Amino acid sequence: xxxxxxxxxxxxxxxxxxxxxxxxxxxxxxxxxxxxxxxxxxxxxxxxxxxxxxxxxxxxxxxxxxxxxxxxxxxxxxxxxxxxxxxxxxxxxxxxxxxxxxxxxxxxxxxxxxxxxxxxxxxxxxxxxxxxxxxxxxxxxxxxxxxxxxxxxxxxxxxxxxxxxxxxxxxxxxxxxxxxxxxxxxxxxxxxxxxxxxxxxxxxxxxxxxxxxxxxxxxxxxxxxxxxx
Amino acid sequence: xxxxxxxxxxxxxxxxxxxxxxxxxxxxxxxxxxxxxxxxxxxxxxxxxxxxxxxxxxxxxxxxxxxxxxxxxxxxxxxxxxxxxxxxxxxxxxxxxxxxxxxxxxxxxxxxxxxxxxxxxxxxxxxxxxxxxxxxxxxxxxxxxxxxxxxxxxxxxxxxxxxxxxxxxxxxxxxxxxxxxxxxxxxxxxxxxxxxxxxxxxxxxxxxxxxxxxxxxxxxxxxxxxxxxxxxxxxxxxxxxxxxxxxxxxxxxxxxxxxxxxxxxxxxxxxxxxxxxxxxxxxxxxxxxxxxxxxxxxxxxxxxxxxxxxxxxxxxxxxxxxxxxxxxxxxxxxxxxxxxxxxxxxx
Ligand SMILES: Nc1ncnc2c1ncn2[C@@H]1O[C@H](COP(=O)(O)OP(=O)(O)OP(=O)(O)O)[C@@H](O)[C@H]1O
Ligand SMILES: [Mg+2]
Numbered sequence: 023x024x025x026x027x028x029x030x031x032x033x034x035x036x037x038x039x040x041x042x043x044x045x046x047x048x049x050x051x052x053x054x055x056x057x058x059x060x061x062x063x064x065x066x067x068x069x070x071x072x073x074x075x076x077x078x079x080x081x082x083x084x085x086x087x088x089x090x091x092x093x094x095x096x097x098x099x100x101x102x103x104x105x106x107x108x109x110x111x112x113x114x115x116x117x118x119x120x121x122x123x124x125x126x127x128x129x130x131x132x133x134x135x136x137x138x139x140x141x142x143x144x145x146x147x148x149x150x151x152x153x154x155x156x157x158x159x160x161x162x163x164x165x166x167x168x169x170x171x172x173x174x175x176x177x178x179x180x181x182x183x184x185x186x187x188x189x190x191x192x193x194x195x196x197x198x199x200x201x202x203x204x205x206x207x208x209x210x211x212x213x214x215x216x217x218x219x220x221x222x223x224x225x226x227x228x229x230x231x232x233x234x235x236x237x238x239x240x241x242x243x244x245x246x247x248x249x250x251x
Numbered sequence: 252x253x254x255x256x257x258x259x260x261x262x263x264x265x266x267x268x269x270x271x272x273x274x275x276x277x278x279x280x281x282x283x284x285x286x287x288x289x290x291x292x293x294x295x296x297x298x299x300x301x302x303x304x305x306x307x308x309x310x311x312x313x314x315x316x317x318x319x320x321x322x323x324x325x326x327x328x329x330x331x332x333x334x335x336x337x338x339x340x341x342x343x344x345x346x347x348x349x350x351x352x353x354x355x356x357x358x359x360x361x362x363x364x365x366x367x368x369x370x371x372x373x374x375x376x377x378x379x380x381x382x383x384x385x386x387x388x389x390x391x392x393x394x395x396x397x398x399x400x401x402x403x404x405x406x407x408x409x410x411x412x413x414x415x416x417x418x419x420x421x422x423x424x425x426x427x428x429x430x431x432x433x434x435x436x437x438x439x440x441x442x443x444x445x446x447x448x449x450x451x452x453x454x455x456x457x458x459x460x461x462x463x464x465x466x467x468x469x470x471x472x473x474x475x476x477x478x479x480x481x482x483x484x485x486x487x488x489x490x491x492x493x494x495x496x497x498x499x500x501x502x503x504x505x506x507x508x509x510x511x512x513x514x515x516x517x518x519x520x521x522x523x524x525x526x527x528x529x530x531x532x533x534x535x536x537x538x539x540x541x542x543x544x545x546x547x548x549x550x551x552x553x554x555x556x557x558x559x560x561x562x563x564x565x566x567x568x569x570x571x572x573x574x575x576x577x578x579x580x581x582x583x584x585x586x587x588x589x590x591x592x593x594x595x596x597x598x
Contacts, residue, residue, distance in 0.1 A: 061348060061351055095344050100348075101307050105307050106348075232308050
């Protein structure tokens with residue numbers, strides 16, 4: 023199976039190509055350059071593998087949460103390519119992708135992923151790796167004030183992401199000695215998204231290009247005017 | 252050449268297919284008016300979110316209507332500015348990537364050039380050169396158009412755009428959203444001559460406009476009227492229509508006078524109106540009469556192509572792609588993009 027994954031949800035921009043589970047990736051931390059880089063990254067991955075876009079069997083993208091514009095860039099690019107060739111798409115959580123990156127890097131199996139969501143909030147998700155190696159969300163993903171972050175009462179956790187860089191002092195107090203490490207500059211990667219997407223695809227987690235839309239978590243983005251009298 | 256056009260610069264998602272040989276093949280539009288109505292104006296983030304949900308379904312619909320598939324697309328054009336950056340970016344990401352995946356060229360289109368050339372989609376299109384009056388929600392300008400990409404700006408608004416003035420005045424009068432067309436409808440019930448509004452900047456030479464003063468004038472008139480008509484609902488309602496009428500007349504008179512001046516200045520007989528305010532019936536009638544008197548001819552797009560649409564984008568994209576232009580493998584969008592910076596094409 024040939025799976026093309028991409029992520030532009032945070033400061034990092036990446037694309038990855040998995041051919042039968044073997045993954046190659048282009049990855050660059052380049053804030054504001056994503057729209058200039060992403061298609062070039064994809065093209066060079068395909069060229070190196072001697073493939074055309076029509077050879078792709080499945081696509082995957084970081085569906086959010088993250089920068090609103092960033093997750094739309096990934097969704098838009100995936101929509102364009104998937105629509106061209108009617109390719110199925112697997113939307114993958116960027117928090118899960120970060121947890122996967124952190125687990126790979128450290129060998130830990132329990133991760134609290136948090137992205138700085140601005141406006142004094144974080145995007146939050148707790149993930150555990152099960153015996154089969156699957157990364158499983160504990161509870162729900164949410165956007166929350168650091169003081170209210172649902173830090174688990176038990177277990178040892180690795181903390182990962184820019185949310186911890188910004189609000190580590192507040193959020194770590196509930197964790198105390200159960201914090202086994204910290205990766206505050208951990209970003210999601212297309213490689214991790216590809217890994218997660220392969221199993222999600224096998225479990226029927228694919229949608230059509232039209233359904234490949236972002237998950238923002240923050241949905242109250244505008245206030246209604248007080249009704250004019 | 253068959254070109255798919257994508258428009259997503261503001262609050263409408265428009266998709267169309269244009270064939271250089273057969274003309275317009277199909278077009279669909281999704282309007283976000285209801286989405287923004289409760290906020291009393293376009294909320295940029297909500298607009299972006301809506302575009303990214305609707306682009307693919309609308310492209311499917313457009314292809315289906317034309318009896319074509321993705322593989323028939325020979326070029327992809329999308330609005331790259333000016334407009335709301337997030338909204339533009341949604342269309343640009345989908346459009347540029349679609350073109351890449353299909354292995355066909357992509358073309359960035361200037362939204363206002365789309366409006367300007369929209370009358371070319373009609374049966375009796377104007378020949379170059381002509382004077383164009385572009386009156387939309389964000390722009391009011393007069394241009395001398397001598398070819399595609401050859402736009403000499405003769406005058407523009409120094410403050411509010413004509414459409415913006417319509418919308419703001421409507422809001423002040425307590426009319427719904429979006430105000431322009433509602434105000435125009437109400438103006439039909441108004442009696443001409445009850446109020447006399449100024450014709451801004453007509454008493455001096457030049458082709459620039461200023462509409463923000465009219466809005467203030469309307470507000471003052473309306474507030475006075477409300478005091479006078481306290482408790483007399485019917486009288487107030489008629490007065491409101493009279494104010495709408497006076498406002499519309501002032502705008503239409505001003506636009507008409509400047510158009511005549513512009514035609515004379517560049518010794519031209521053809522006038523083109525484009526942009527959302529071009530849907531205004533009084534404006535069309537008065538310009539028609541003025542141009543006739545001058546021995547010229549007036550051109551305008553059908554009502555649905557006055558406001559934002561994919562057809563004008565597909566058309567302009569097709570023209571420029573056929574002329575050999577194309578966009579590199581990078582995705583860009585710009586909130587600001589002066590129309591006179593566009594390259595001209597040879598025909
Ligand atoms: N019948 C009408 N009379 C007056 N104004 C109208 C009428 N119909 C539409 N409008 C106005 O036209 C404007 C919308 O036009 P259009 O869609 O071309 O503008 P826009 O796309 O918002 O702005 P721009 O193209 O400058 O970015 C609004 O301001 C609306 O009130
Ligand atoms: Mg417009």
